[in-house]
Amino acid sequence: MTPVRTQETQAREPTLRSKVANPGTYVGVLFGCVLFFYLFPVFLMRTDLYLRLNVEKWAQMLEYSYALRGETADVVIYGDSTAVFGVNPAIVTAETRASVIVLPSTHSVLLMLGEAPLDYYLAHNKRPRTVVLSVDPWDLGAPERSHDVSYDSVALTIRHGTLATLWKAVVSYPAAVTDSERLTLGNMLRGLFHERPLLLPEVRAHRGHNPILDVPGLTGTGPCGVGPVDPHDLAYAARFRQKYEKLGYKVVIFVPPVPDCTESFRAYHETLRGVADNELITLPRAWFADDRRLVHAREEAVGPISRQLADTLRAHGLS
Numbered sequence: 001m002t003p004v005r006t007q008e009t010q011a012r013e014p015t016l017r018s019k020v021a022n023p024g025t026y027v028g029v030l031f032g033c034v035l036f037f038y039l040f041p042v043f044l045m046r047t048d049l050y051l052r053l054n055v056e057k058w059a060q061m062l063e064y065s066y067a068l069r070g071e072t073a074d075v076v077i078y079g080d081s082t083a084v085f086g087v088n089p090a091i092v093t094a095e096t097r098a099s100v101i102v103l104p105s106t107h108s109v110l111l112m113l114g115e116a117p118l119d120y121y122l123a124h125n126k127r128p129r130t131v132v133l134s135v136d137p138w139d140l141g142a143p144e145r146s147h148d149v150s151y152d153s154v155a156l157t158i159r160h161g162t163l164a165t166l167w168k169a170v171v172s173y174p175a176a177v178t179d180s181e182r183l184t185l186g187n188m189l190r191g192l193f194h195e196r197p198l199l200l201p202e203v204r205a206h207r208g209h210n211p212i213l214d215v216p217g218l219t220g221t222g223p224c225g226v227g228p229v230d231p232h233d234l235a236y237a238a239r240f241r242q243k244y245e246k247l248g249y250k251v252v253i254f255v256p257p258v259p260d261c262t263e264s265f266r267a268y269h270e271t272l273r274g275v276a277d278n279e280l281i282t283l284p285r286a287w288f289a290d291d292r293r294l295v296h297a298r299e300e301a302v303g304p305i306s307r308q309l310a311d312t313l314r315a316h317g318l319s
Contacts (some may be wrong), residue, residue, distance in 0.1 A: 037054070045158050045184055053191030054184065058152045061104040061210065063169060064203045065117035066160055070226050071125040074098035075313060078118040079134035081106045086297035086305040087134060088255050089207035095310035101210030108153035113161060130318055131244045133237065134254040135296050136279065137268040154180035215289055223283065224261040224294050237275050252277045252316055256305050259285040259294045278312040
């Protein structure tokens with residue numbers, strides 16, 4: 001009996017082993033699931049559903065550069081979010097008689113995509129006469145040294161970035177990519193059950209200016225600027241100017257006013273002389289939103305900032 005049982009046992013062993021999954025199979029399935037949940041949001045974010053369902057306002061604002069086709073503007077303004085809040089194209093147009101448009105961007109978009117939104121606009125719309133880089137003093141070097149990545153800029157990179165920029169985002173900021181996917185999916189799910197603001201038509205009506213997003217009022221708790229200016233900031237401004245002047249555009253570097261409480265104002269003023277095409281000035285602290293650094297203009301500051309930009313454009317040949 002023993003030899004017979006041994007033979008039966010030996011005959012069953014291959015069958016039993018075949019029923020036990022290879023550990024590599026489990027690893028492959030697990031890896032496939034992780035890859036699916038990582039890549040599916042990327043696929044979804046690159047579809048039109050992103051704009052139809054996404055209730056995040058900045059996501060809609062940042063799409064403006066990529067939504068325009070055949071647009072006419074004598075002056076195109078690109079930079080950080082201070083341009084979106086502080087420059088009203090209607091005021092600049094009234095002062096200069098030139099058509100003006102603001103391409104909404106942020107400090108984080110400069111870091112992630114550089115000038116890609118501006119380049120996309122220039123490739124798909126009528127050629128402007130002047131390109132303006134408008135950034136506050138401490139954002140000039142954002143593409144050089146900042147690591148302040150916001151999820152909406154990562155989403156913009158996923159939607160419009162090249163494979164190289166997307167890979168850079170995944171490798172350099174993996175946590176930001178996963179956060180962006182999670183928050184974007186959450187906002188899109190909210191869009192299934194809530195009424196969504198149709199921001200792109202409103203942004204188009206205001207030529208990229210932001211009368212739409214809520215700007216917090218001053219409570220006196222926000223810090224007042226940062227400093228000092230980093231040497232990389234000046235190098236970035238010089239490269240920006242050189243790049244677009246080679247393409248035949250007139251380039252203006254505009255540094256908007258800062259709050260009058262900014263301790264580094266004197267250093268900014270001296271260092272940026274010869275780099276910025278305007279003179280750096282201050283405006284009352286109460287005219288700036290109570291955000292992290294008191295940089296976003298409230299309604300009171302929009303007129304003075306827009307008129308200073310108009311004066312700078314006229315001084316550099318725009319009439």
